[in-house]
Amino acid sequence: MSHHAAPDLTSSTSVDDLLDLGSLLTDDERAWQAKARAFAQDRIVPTIEADFEDKHFRSEFIPELGAAGFLGMHLSCYGTAGAGAVSYGLACLELEAADSGWRTFVSVQGSLAMSAIAKFGSEEQKSEWLPRMASGEVVGCFALTEPDGGSDPASMGTRAVRDGDDWVITGAKRWIGLASIAGIAIVWAQTEDGVRGFIVPTDSAGFSATPIDGKLAMRASIQCDIVFDGVRVPESLRLPDAIGLRGPFSCLNEARYGIIWGVMGAARSCLEAAVERSSSRQVFGGPIGRFQLTQAKLADMFLEYEKGVLLALHTGRRKEAGTLTPEQISVGKLNNVREAIAIAGLARSILGGDGVTDAFPVMRHMANLEAVRTYEGTDEIHALVVGRALTGVQAFR
Template sequence: MTTTPAQLFALDSLLSDEERDIATTVRKLVDERLRPEVAAWYEVGEIPARELAQEFGRLGLLGMHLTGYECAGASATAYGLACHELEACDSGLRSLVSVQGSLAMFAIWRFGSEEQKEHWLPAMAAGRAIGCFGLTEPDFGSDPAGMRTRAVRDGSDWVLNGAKMWITNGSVADVAVVWAQTEEGIRGFVVPTDTPGFTAPAIKNKLSLRASVTSELVLEEVRLPADAMLPEAKGLSGPLSCLNEARFGIVFGALGAARDCLRTTLDYTATRRIFDRPLAGYQLSQAKLADMSLEFGKGMLLALHLGRLKDSGALRPEQVSLGKLNSVRESLTIARECRTLLGAAGITGEYPLMRHANNLESVLTYEGTSEVHQLVIGRALTGESAFR
């Protein structure tokens, strides 16, 4: 008799019936629709983003933790579990959902006018409209306050000039939430992507997140009406709060990739025979599997704890940093270690290990590098800011 890492920690017993149902529904979508196709999407570096967005929308996955405006209004923990199941397939697919819901939709939901919310959120929740989030620039990632994109008033209009980089969903988006410097400080703008002067060339030749759309955003004299600005977002706290929403999904999501690596490796080592016995029957194999399962389970316990804190309204940004730092770092270690147990077979597209490991290299550094999260935690512990 064997047990899975999740069963070893009795994780299912910590979930409500609704949370289990949501996880099961997303896992069914992954197994029946996404998993059979994802290796090919990764190989060619393209995904049917619009088709997938509408499928995700029909399941209520887009902006699922938001309320009103035809959003599902699910719990934060349920949203995390959905991210977990999606990333067990591929980090790029989870990125599509989390950028749509936790960055673009959340920004409009939290900081937008009633007109902006009513115009965009129902369509985005259904997947009829795709959103992206323009904060990172070619020279400003970990230091977004230095952004060079500018918005200048011209009569009653705003005129935007600048560039954003590494933008998920950019070249397929219908709307971009773009952050820019103004005379009043950093402000956010809702930019329909058919606005003259807006272009979003896709970034090619990626070795990571290939089953995901990644783009540059270029804004050249993009003229917007006064009501394009997000009225409730003033300063850097606006975009940073959006990033915390997305980082929360990563806390659960990255561990989905680890779970898939462990499942694959347990199956492989049970049937791969070396010196007339299963690879799983060797002490060193079992030591690796035990250590990896322990880190996976500890990570899930932390993720669920953070989910309960978020659902109660008590989650702090430095706690999100704890989860993001731990989940991605340990999941990447697990993906690499699992690959060693598959030997040469582990580098082929027949198994998902290298795909997960390559993806997690990106997840490790986006939405805050590990070093940034270490400094956030360090500041909370010491009261001293070591960023500068």
């Protein structure tokens, strides 16, 4: 075996065999996981290191993801797959094992943009947009975060003012995934009646989206600055049932749920690379895996990976039962991102100097995970959500 052989994601791995996670899944869940793993291995992995280096997003994958049923797969209407929460989580895990950018795409399209329309849109809006988004014909973005900070959306500066049968939107958003390739943007703006949501076609006059350059993470995906310069939107494109911040927050919780699973895919990829390298790298006359310190690192990495997947599975079962709370989502997001980053760091140490090169996926995953750590709620915000749940005291202000 080559020292730099990529782990074979199409077969069951020893990491997952050790505690037999598959025995906790249904046949349908295993089938979705296998389909996502095959797509990630066959389509994403062969070019992802070059795409990361070249800052290239392969938009040709979008209709393929749609045809496979991954876009909005957890929804059950208007051309979506109607998969369970655990199946969706497993798909997120397998896509992020290839690269966080592709789990992010599925998350922005399905958990954010499509969920907003499915939860808060009119029948006309749902029937017009959801089938086209499920197929990948139309890409959606979710415009909530603003340049002055994402953790306090209640203070957003983007405004929508009623003008006859239209709304006029003025303001700016930042770090908006997919905005420069999207056909529609789900835009959240302050009105005289509080925060409201709008479906804004991106070819509207006054709408401009500029990809953010200089990123050292998420380089194979797109995040943008958006400017709204008096963008005129008809009342028919306002999401009628989105009232206040409950609207965007419920969508964010859908996306955070996917992250709980997804980052464990990045962690598994790093763990597999470390396990393989501990056998193939020879020092002091034998493989480094025979040293106690190396085995201790591998054991620590495996324990946190396994606990993270079990936590994801628990949140998934609660989501399917309709009992998952925002606080539980914060526990999962905070723990799993933090532990995935720690696993990537230990994997890098086992790989030695070669671990900082693109011969292995570890540094790419580590950089991506730092971005995931910040978006959909920072560590600090999720820690305060958990602290509030434990103490009953709000510490945000």
